[in-house]
Amino acid sequence: MDAQGRGRADNIDPADQWVLNPNTGEYELRLTPSTPQSAVPGPRRATAQNRSVAAPERETVPRGPGPEVPAPRRRRGVPEEPPGRRGRRPVKKKAKGKKILMWTGGSLAFVLVAVSAAGYLYIKHLNDNITSVSDDGASTGGFSKGKAINLLVIGTDKRTGAGNEGYGDAGSVGHADTTILLHVSKDRSNATALSIPRDLITDVPDCQTAQSDGTTKVIPGTTSVRFNTSLGQDGRTASCTVRTVTELTGIQPDDFMVADFNAVKTLTDAVGGVEVCLAKNIDDSDSHLKLSKGTHNLSGEQALAFVRTRHSVGFGGDLSRITLQQQFLSALMRKLKSNSTLTNPTKMLKLAEAGTKALTVDDNLDSISKLKDLGLELGKLNPKNLTFTTVPVVDNPAEKTPVTVVLNNTTAPQVFSLIKSDTSFTAVKQQAAKEKAAVAARLKGTKSAASAVRVRILNGGAVAGSAQETLTWLQNDEGVLKSENAGNAPAALAKTTLEYAPDQADQARRLAAIMGLSGSAMKPGKSVQNSQGLPAMTLTLGKDFKGAGVPLTSTAGSTPEGVQKSTADKVECAK
Secondary structure (H helix, E strand, O other): OOOOOOOOHHHOOHHHHEEEEOOOOEEEEOOOOOOOOOOOOOOOOOOOOOHHHOOOOOOEEOOOOOOOEEOOOOOOOOOOOOOOOOOOOOOOOOOHHHHOOOOOOOOHHHHHHHHHHHHHHHHHHHHHHOEEEOOOOOOOOOOOOOOOEEEEEEEEOOOOOOOOOOOOOOOOOOOEEEEEEEEEOOOOOOEEEEEEOOOEEEEEOOEEEEOOOOOEEEEOOEEEEEHHHHOOHHHOOHHHHHHHHHHHHOOOOOEEEEEOHHHHHHHHHHOOOEEEEEOOOEEEOOOOEEEOOEEEEEOHHHHHHHHHOOOOOOOOOHHHHHHHHHHHHHHHHHHHHOHHHHOOHHHHHHHHHHHHHHEEEEOOOOOHHHHHHHHHHHOOOOHHHEEEEEOOEEEOOOOOOOOOEEEOOOOHHHHHHHHHOOOOOOOOHHHHHHHHHHHHHHHOOOOOOHHHOEEEEEEOOOOOOHHHHHHHHHHHHOOOOEEEEEEEOOOOOOOOEEEEOHHHHHHHHHHHHHHOOOHHHEEEOOOEEOOOOOEEEEEEEOOOOOOOOOOOOOOOOOOOOOOOEEEOOOOOEEO
């Protein structure tokens, strides 16, 4: 396709050639007045003698700002509609929300996914912009609708691109400088963006990597090395980082994306800058960032300097920079979600240009169509339910003056488990309302005496011996004498449940109060017979059971104590 066909002739920005027609709600190509189209060539120019037989002038239809657009010609032989006759139905305007993705945010690269989906305006052009690389079998093979999504976003420190040579090591092979594992829940109601510190000491596994000649090579793994060496070092590609994340967290990414320094600069330029807040003055000679306390609108080089700075914020290390980057990405998401961006076709097209040029994706996301499908799934998420957090770590005890970190073996496994179990890090209103309704309906009402409660206890995934422990506690401490140990349940359960018949509701409410069960744990159903042939409820202890006497009230939305977290809708100032 030539330059004119791609919208690049005479340095014309393709984004400026598409305008929104207010009469139809559709985008239309408008050629700039500075490049008028030549008339259709003919054997001779019209003269006074032949003007009488020239084709009649075409009517024009006002289209809002910009030059008038000719009305469509009536086909020959087709009579005009007679006066009073009903014409064609007006074209129904499409909802703006269907034209422009409503979700763009959390991380540079997954923001780029969302804006890239707007590229249906000129698909071929944007497809040509996209760079894809093999996932080397490291991912699940791509995200799926109706399932939770795990997307690995990698920001490299590679110094390619104009003006980037001056940052740090100009010859960097491109390590995993910023890595975020984005988990989007199955029901799309919430998401967690988990930052992985670049200086985390971990093991990098063997990695099968596609070579330029079409062959594959296994790059040997290394133990007890910085996480950021999972990319670039020894020829490792992004698929090696995917394998490292899988081994580290137990979570296998569905897809991955890689963005370089230029992604920050071009994206912030496209949206007209991102507003950030500083709780103090910043003067960092390494990142070349010098800003006063207060609010600033940053773009281009300044925006890149902001996300790279670390010596002037927090404790001056990589963990402080991660917090700063999370604040920046939250602000970027809010800007992209604002009406000033979503309703501006020029900005949206510039975002599509910037996104597809700065983005490298795995071969499961190698087209605008696939990126659009992913963007539409991400678009269902509300920013207030996107939580930013960081892998829990502690200073490396092997170093006298710690410069690296290691996993916090107490809290890190809990964080990974929450993500794997698709549990939200923040209370989602819809879930809270549902739980509240369940509690109100099932726990409200009269309660029988403890001595009237008849229940069978099954172990459905709790620690061995839990059923007997609970039985002893209920009989000796709580007066539930009509209880018995019924052994193991047919199948393991993630959560403890209490099943009861309608006429046992008062017994169920009493036992729920004793056990500390939530309304969601109470399952109206039918009773069963106990060993004496009498109707009884069934209490099944699930994997969440922590021991006799420990309340089991639902803790959905909670995170381990001490784990840092923030949501994308909150404005936070860098300290």
